[in-house]
Amino acid sequence: MAFGSRVAGAFKPTTYTIRYPRKLAGNPLLYISSASASLGDALLGYSQGITAAFQVQRSFIHRIVHALQPALLISCLSITAIFAALASAYTSDWLGRRTSIRIGASLYLIASAIQMIAPDLTTFIVGRSIQGLGAGMLSTTVPIYQVEIAPVGARGMLVGIEALCMNVGYAVSAWAGYAFYMDARAEHAWRGPFAVQAAVSLVLVIWTFFLPESPRWLIQNGFMTEGLWTLADLHARGDVTDEGVAHTYHAIVDMLEMEEKGEKGGSGIIGPWSALWRDYPRRTFIGFTSRMFAQLTGINAMLHFLPEHLAQAGFSIPRALFFAGCCSLPYCLGTLPAILFIDRLGRRRFLIVGSIALACCLVLIGCLQLYVDHWPRMLAGLGGARGVFIGMCMYLFFFGATWGPVPCLLSAELYPLRMRARGMSIATASDWFFECVVGITSPPLINVLTGGYYLLLAGGCILSGLVVWSRYVETGGQPLEAIGGMFGDPQPAPGKLEQEDAVMQVRRRRVRGYSIVSMPSSMLVPSIAGTSQTTLRVPSALSSAAGSSPSQDTLFSADADADTLTKQRPSGTSTNMDKYA
Incomplete structure (x- = not known):
């Protein structure tokens, strides 16, 4: 710890410069800051859509990777994101929230340029791995920034805006993939979307210089x-x-x-890693499992392979890309209930309802694919491409409303200030670890189990609902500094304002x-x-x-x-x- 303190002292800022115009003070500054930081999540969603689209691009498969190796491109990003999520605990605490966001966006910019010009698989994997570093830092730091700048009754709304930006990023990349496919034999059919990603990364890098720093980080330091x-x-x-x-x-x-x-x-001012398990075991359990179940519901198995799923269901490649873009629209709309009602109805209620709804959607998709051959022809038509499309739309809507934004919100607000970055980094690392597991195992499991794979994911949804119901604590409506009292932490006497x-x-x-x-x-x-x-x-x-x-x-x-x-x-x-x- 002494060595860590010396390192922190060497890098910790000694001045703080305010660059935002004070005429924006109030709600305009709050919402602009939230939306600007959320560009980091838009980059995460955009990269998911790119991954899904280029797996059916003939020029990409011919140039970069064999069709049997898509999991490699997903897992290399997830693996480096795990390490970056853990490292962001240090950058976020030592350098500040906005500087940590700037570093993540800069890594995204570098990675986008490398992937855009990649001549072969090796270079492309290098770019994806660097992008994973940026993704790990952004996915850890942006939710912390959101909850620390938000008023008491608006934390859920701001994290909902963050989730909306992520889903809009996915939608933009899905439609960009479809648009560039119109010239699918050309190299820019898959290189073009990376230019868009680089432009968004550059905007975020520049804008971080004008973001207000988290007031809690300022006071802490x-x-x-x-x-x-x-x-x-x-x-x-x-x-x-x-x-x-x-x-x-x-x-x-x-x-x-x-x-x-x-x-x-x-x-x-910064607690040790061991305190997460020694002094905050229940909060660490909630943060870890919430992000784990967000992946075990199968969301990234859907997003990363959505055009491929639709193509296997019977759509042609252009139509698969088109309907993947259509699926992204309910994914975006699903965040609206979270933005409007999560602070009013509570986190637990959203998660439990989401678990039930997602399980029903997955059972529908799985049963349609398992038993289509035994049903009358009219129902068989429903069980093909159209049925999968409808089921996917319903699934993405409910995920966007519940298990998309809520785990990020929960894991960011559970911990006291001195442990928040470290607790969030553990939770985010679990998210990326299980995304890697799902990304690697999904293609072979789908090939072996076909519709049974969706029933397996439905079982994970039911388990997640039971865990939320029995173990999670409702944190909505509480100031960040009072949440510890719900877990038995000693609380200071209310300060008197004489x-x-x-x-x-x-x-x-x-x-x-x-x-x-x-x-x-x-x-x-x-x-x-x-x-x-x-x-x-x-x-x-x-x-x-x-x-x-x-x-x-x-x-x-x-x-x-x-x-x-x-x-x-x-x-x-x-x-x-x-x-x-």
């Missing part, structure tokens, strides 16, 4: 003032002393202070024309109370994370009638002025 202002900009149109902002800020600080004392998981409190002393009207100084010792909340100066006690772990000691505390002061907020700092310290516009 000693940027107390910046964390408060970011909370206000995201939740209260820049009003630093909004009651909800003040309550959230104090809840974060109080929880970090209590955790720093070592009541659970040891001391320090009139002399530093937060309460800031003007209740929006301050314009002020400057904020970003520096390691920026650990106090501004106070505007005549000429007095008010300090805020900061946990020692946060002080060390910021690279300063309590004796180096920075004091804020402002005249009661002034519109400009200035920082008084000890002599000999350097500053980096970041102007709020």
Whole structure:
């Protein structure tokens, strides 16, 4: 741990620069930030659709891979994604959420360029493997970012937006595969979609420089003032002393202070890996199994091989690609119930209903394929391509509404702040591991079991519903800092916001024309109370994370009638002025 702390100190940012326009403060900034980060999930969905489409592209099969080796292209991405998901726990905690997203998007950009120009199988696998690194980092960090910027009653909605972006990414790639197939003998029939992927990756890389950092990460790492202002900009149109902002800020600080004392998981701002199993076993079980069951319901067996399934059911290759694009539309529409109702109805209810609905859809598809030869001709027609198409549409709708967004949401919000990145990385690694297992085993199992394979997946859906019903806890409607109390964690006493409190002393009207100084010792909340100066006690772990000691505390002061907020700092310290516009 000492070595890890030294490494973290070497790479941890010492300043925080705000580049987003403050005129967007409030819901516009919140939704733009959520949608922008969700481009990472759009890349994940897009890559799934590309994988499905190029497996029926004749030019791709001739140039790159034999038709019997599609699982190789899927598994190489999943394997590297496992390691990247685990590594993202470090980048996310040390460098910040938005920097971790930027690294993942940059890896995606490099991988897209390699795959776009790949002359042979070896080069293509190298590109896919690098893409797996980006996928692992994005799939771990983006949900954490979403839940940490969201207000209490909107975490499910923002993660639902993230799932919508992923599904839209899949839909775009499905239709792009169909469009490029119109010239299927040419090389750009499969190279073209990678150019689109590279363009989206570049947009995400650039936009991460303008995203607000997670306010919880800022506070955890000693940027107390910046964390408060970011909370206000995201939740209260820049009003630093909004009651909800003040309550959230104090809840974060109080929880970090209590955790720093070592009541659970040891001391320090980042907990050890062993604490996941020692102190948070039920949460680790929920996070791990939720992502595992999301794969064992068979979603990636469907998505990665959807055009192939439809072609085997009787569609021609062009029509298989066309109807794969049609299947992606209910997949997108399915996220709307999650966006609208998951915060109101709860996570457990969505998962249980989803397990039942998915099992019914899979039984329908499996039975149609198993018994079609024994039924009258009219029903046999239903059991062919049209029946599979209808069943796939229903399956994708219910998955998009339930087991698509909810496991990502659950695994991101279960853990306390100091363990969140590590807990999420374990959950995401399980997701990629079981995606790899499903990707490798699906082709031979489908060949051997035919329709029975779908009945096997239906059994996994039923098992998932039983586990959710018996073991999962409802986390909806709770502040992130209060979820631990549902698992028996000690909770700090509610902070009292006295009139002399530093937060309460800031003007209740929006301050314009002020400057904020970003520096390691920026650990106090501004106070505007005549000429007095008010300090805020900061946990020692946060002080060390910021690279300063309590004796180096920075004091804020402002005249009661002034519109400009200035920082008084000890002599000999350097500053980096970041102007709020």
